[in-house]
Amino acid sequence: MVEIIPYEIGGRLFTGVSVQLPKTTLLVISNDKGYIMCGALDVGLLNERLADRKIIAGRAVGVKTLEELLHAPLESVTHEARKRGVTPGMTGIDALALFND
Numbered sequence: 001m002v003e004i005i006p007y008e009i010g011g012r013l014f015t016g017v018s019v020q021l022p023k024t025t026l027l028v029i030s031n032d033k034g035y036i037m038c039g040a041l042d043v044g045l046l047n048e049r050l051a052d053r054k055i056i057a058g059r060a061v062g063v064k065t066l067e068e069l070l071h072a073p074l075e076s077v078t079h080e081a082r083k084r085g086v087t088p089g090m091t092g093i094d095a096l097a098l099f100n101d
Contacts (some may be wrong), residue, residue: 068070
């Protein structure tokens with residue numbers, strides 16, 4: 001099953017997507033600037049092999065719902081996210097509020 005939920009954060013629209021997979025759920029909340037995602041996100045790959053794409057993203061682990069993703073601390077973030085003030089330990093919702101320019 002796929003669930004799509006709109007969120008307004010910091011006056012900007014984000015799209016939450018939850019995809020039920022066998023034995024796990026893929027979670028992502030994004031806008032046109034960047035995204036946060038569940039533990040399936042490989043931040044190292046984004047920072048190293050895809051660095052030229054300048055992807056703004058953060059990863060939270062151990063989350064099972066979009067609401068948990070919003071309120072969980074980010075475990076890791078990309079270099080581009082750090083340039084916008086996003087840091088590990090910041091909640092997903094606080095990080096998304098910085099994805100605004």
